Amino acid sequence: MPGPLTGLRVVDVSIMAAGPWIGSLLGELGAEVIKVEPPAGDGTRWVEPLQHGMGTNYLCLNVNKQGVVLDFKNPAERAAALDLAATADVFVQNFRGGVIERLGLGYDAVRARNPRVVYCSVSGFGEAGPLGKEACADFIMQAYSGFARLNGRRGDEVEAFRFTGFLDLTTSIVAVEGVLAALLAREATGVGQKLEVSMLQAALEMQATRIAELFGSGKSPRPLGSEAPGLCPDRAYPALDGEVFVTAHDDAQWRGFCAAIGEPALADDPRFATNRERVAHRAELDAIALPIFAARPMIWWLRACDRQGVPCAMAQNFEQIRYHAQVRDNGMVEEVRTQWGTVVVGGLPWHFAATPAAVSPPPVPGADTERVLAALARTRAEAIQ
Amino acid sequence: MTDDLPLAGIRIVEVAAGVAGPLAACRLADLGATVIKVETGDGDWMRDCPPFLADGTGSVFFALNRGKRGIRIDPDATLDRATLRRLVQGADVLVTDRTTAELGALGLAGVDADVCAWHPALVVAQISAQGKRGPLAGKPGSELVAQAMAGYTRYVGAGGQPAVRLGADVAGCATGIFTAQAVLAALYARRRGEGGQRVDLSLLNSLLAMKTVHLAAQSDPDAFEGPRVGGAYDPPERGWKTADKPITFAFGGAVGAEGRPGWTQFVAAMGLAKMLDDPRYDKNGRLTTGLGPKARELKPEYEEQFVRFPAEEVVARVREFGGFASAYLTHEELMREPQVAALGIVRELGQRGSKVPALGFPVKFGATPTALRGEAPRLGEHTQDIVNEAGGAA
Numbered sequence: 001m002p003g004p005l006t007g008l009r010v011v012d013v014s015i016m017a018a019g020p021w022i023g024s025l026l027g028e029l030g031a032e033v034i035k036v037e038p039p040a041g042d043g044t045r046w047v048e049p050l051q052h053g054m055g056t057n058y059l060c061l062n063v064n065k066q067g068v069v070l071d072f073k074n075p076a077e078r079a080a081a082l083d084l085a086a087t088a089d090v091f092v093q094n095f096r097g098g099v100i101e102r103l104g105l106g107y108d109a110v111r112a113r114n115p116r117v118v119y120c121s122v123s124g125f126g127e128a129g130p131l132g133k134e135a136c137a138d139f140i141m142q143a144y145s146g147f148a149r150l151n152g153r154r155g156d157e158v159e160a161f162r163f164t165g166f167l168d169l170t171t172s173i174v175a176v177e178g179v180l181a182a183l184l185a186r187e188a189t190g191v192g193q194k195l196e197v198s199m200l201q202a203a204l205e206m207q208a209t210r211i212a213e214l215f216g217s218g219k220s221p222r223p224l225g226s227e228a229p230g231l232c233p234d235r236a237y238p239a240l241d242g243e244v245f246v247t248a249h250d251d252a253q254w255r256g257f258c259a260a261i262g263e264p265a266l267a268d269d270p271r272f273a274t275n276r277e278r279v280a281h282r283a284e285l286d287a288i289a290l291p292i293f294a295a296r297p298m299i300w301w302l303r304a305c306d307r308q309g310v311p312c313a314m315a316q317n318f319e320q321i322r323y324h325a326q327v328r329d330n331g332m333v334e335e336v337r338t339q340w341g342t343v344v345v346g347g348l349p350w351h352f353a354a355t356p357a358a359v360s361p362p363p364v365p366g367a368d369t370e371r372v373l374a375a376l377a378r379t380r381a382e383a384i385q
Numbered sequence: 386m387t388d389d390l391p392l393a394g395i396r397i398v399e400v401a402a403g404v405a406g407p408l409a410a411c412r413l414a415d416l417g418a419t420v421i422k423v424e425t426g427d428g429d430w431m432r433d434c435p436p437f438l439a440d441g442t443g444s445v446f447f448a449l450n451r452g453k454r455g456i457r458i459d460p461d462a463t464l465d466r467a468t469l470r471r472l473v474q475g476a477d478v479l480v481t482d483r484t485t486a487e488l489g490a491l492g493l494a495g496v497d498a499d500v501c502a503w504h505p506a507l508v509v510a511q512i513s514a515q516g517k518r519g520p521l522a523g524k525p526g527s528e529l530v531a532q533a534m535a536g537y538t539r540y541v542g543a544g545g546q547p548a549v550r551l552g553a554d555v556a557g558c559a560t561g562i563f564t565a566q567a568v569l570a571a572l573y574a575r576r577r578g579e580g581g582q583r584v585d586l587s588l589l590n591s592l593l594a595m596k597t598v599h600l601a602a603q604s605d606p607d608a609f610e611g612p613r614v615g616g617a618y619d620p621p622e623r624g625w626k627t628a629d630k631p632i633t634f635a636f637g638g639a640v641g642a643e644g645r646p647g648w649t650q651f652v653a654a655m656g657l658a659k660m661l662d663d664p665r666y667d668k669n670g671r672l673t674t675g676l677g678p679k680a681r682e683l684k685p686e687y688e689e690q691f692v693r694f695p696a697e698e699v700v701a702r703v704r705e706f707g708g709f710a711s712a713y714l715t716h717e718e719l720m721r722e723p724q725v726a727a728l729g730i731v732r733e734l735g736q737r738g739s740k741v742p743a744l745g746f747p748v749k750f751g752a753t754p755t756a757l758r759g760e761a762p763r764l765g766e767h768t769q770d771i772v773n774e775a776g777g778a779a
Contacts, residue, residue, distance in 0.1 A: 150552020
């Protein structure tokens with residue numbers, strides 16, 4: 001069944017992660033997505049690990065696309081790329097600053113052929129400013145944006161999130177938010193526009209709550225282990241056989257927490273009566289709750305918290321996630337069949353009741369070149385007639 | 386000017402708390418939608434989360450709820466339920482994190498059907514902790530619970546040590562972004578002739594969608610090598626030491642199998658020329674910098690020279706020779722960066738007579754304006770006005 005963007009075409013000349021996943025998400029929303037790679041290939045084909053010789057990053061970050069290879073250094077193929085861009089509702093690029101203009105596919109060149117294009121330009125640090133032409137990568141932005149300064153044990157300086165490309169993908173989802181807004185705006189204005197998406201601004205959006213605390217207190221946030229700065233209780237509690245992760249957001253959950261640990265009278269203790277009081281008396285609550293949790297197994301706490309309506313979970317690894325009934329019943333991961341074997345990828349992040357879309361496999365690099373270029377030639381011939 | 390906003394004329398009712406729903410509605414308001422925030426009881430739990438601004442508003446609550454009007458309703462009062470129903474009947478979008486049962490108790494039974502029978506044009510974005518279906522449907526969750534269940538806590542901290550979370554509220558913020566996308570996409574479909582519909586989102590689903598790199602890496606890899614399959618068993622990653630603060634850097638990279646040159650000149654310039662003849666080092670830095678498989682093992686050999694220079698200087702050298710680099714900045718340092726000023730990322734917005742810094746819409750539009758508004762509502766601040774507009778008694 002068609003998705004909300006059925007009938008739209010995306011031309012994606014981006015490589016690596018932050019750019020390519022934009023096209024995949026737009027494809028998962030129903031758009032037709034054409035990935036255009038240079039002959040040397042998107043570097044993700046060689047990023048470890050490989051599956052039957054193909055980089056798994058390439059496989060998961062290019063789902064829902066067709067694969068075209070064009071050499072932008074060859075004038076004829078460069079012209080074909082511009083012809084293709086002229087047919088696009090959305091164009092995605094993430095070359096280092098200034099490169100796309102040299103390749104003849106800058107915004108002005110594409111707009112001259114296609115004024116309706118939503119031109120999505122992805123950079124590390126934005127296109128203005130002293131770092132406007134610097135390249136970036138996930139772990140670089142984890143450092144620059146302060147993201148890694150939030151992680152670690154109390155007293156630690158810094159710790160990176162190992163190594164999901166999380167801020168790359170954050171950039172992709174922020175870009176899709178912008179592209180969708182621009183497509184809606186185009187319905188009213190009839191024209192497209194250029195969007196500038198930076199990993200920096202996306203990384204700050206992903207830290208929106210910690211940045212808001214910085215603006216409120218003037219102080220840089222610090223690593224807090226498993227705890228959160230503004231909420232209590234909200235942490236990992238070591239139980240007899242491992243840790244359980246428990247949160248209480250509001251008064252009902254707080255009362256449930258007290259009941260679950262067998263200390264119902266705590267609920268009305270003035271030190272803990274409100275969240276702000278609990279945050280201020282965090283250590284006193286830990287002194288009471290930690291020994292209680294330590295005395296019983298994880299399964300006990302899962303049951304006790306469940307009975308009281310308190311959020312509580314154990315940490316899961318890949319095998320547990322992959323086969324979890326909840327994950328499968330909600331389509332949170334998907335398996336796609338490729339010539340490199342079956343690959344597990346993230347599922348659709350949204351599930352539309354009336355216009356559902358689906359995850360489809362990534363392309364074989366260049367496999368669609370002839371067909372896409374032939375269709376382009378036909379379109380051009382028809383236009384001339 | 387407001388007529389130019391992409392969501393001009395779009396009316397949103399938000400019945401949500403915490404991060405995801407409020408963040409989504411805030412960004413949709415930045416695009417021109419009008420948002421009415423509906424609260425019950427003590428209101429959004431985020432109201433009680435420190436730190437607090439000069440007027441007593443929680444700073445996170447402000448960031449996620451500025452520019453909205455607020456109504457407080459009593460679910461046990463027939464008139465209040467009728468008011469809410471009229472508000473939703475007059476809206477284009479409902480953003481909610483309430484369950485089917487909770488929505489029914491608010492007088493909105495049927496609103497989260499695939500298409501709402503009593504308002505078929507309505508777009509409903511329904512956020513849950515762990516998904517609308519399945520054995521955990523309807524159970525409460527949290528940011529922390531979602532991080533643990535999605536396996537995120539395995540990639541910070543160290544095995545056998547107390548768990549560490551990601552300090553950013555990644556489940557809440559990612560779900561907020563996905564929710565804004567869902568609403569925009571559904572409005573786009575509606576504009577092109579589709580009706581309204583419900584869209585399901587969840588904290589756990591968002592984190593698993595965002596885990597696609599790790600999921601694919603672990604599917605059936607040819608070798609269990611590299612940070613994407615081995616990361617859970619690696620020690621904490623804290624970068625390369627310099628004279629002051631740690632940095633991270635990489636050569637090699639984007640196009641083809643070989644990556645970029647520059648590493649040989651960089652190591653020579655840094656006094657590390659001995660690496661050039663050392664067989665443990667490849668000649669483009671791909672294996673020994675960044676996420677390269679030998680990077681951790683050989684880190685101390687780079688640090689021998691790096692510790693003689695301030696972070697800023699090492700970073701400048703990497704960039705000079707075509708690599709990528711950054712120091713690990715604190716947030717205060719980041720906010721002083723000329724780059725942040727150049728992009729206009731931080732804006733000043735009003736909150737009861739004072740000016741508060743805030744983040745704007747996270748994308749720079751070439752043509753479309755955005756409208757960042759201040760003033761987060763007090764609990765029930767606009768109840769009477771909204772009731773009057775909806776044509777009912779309080």
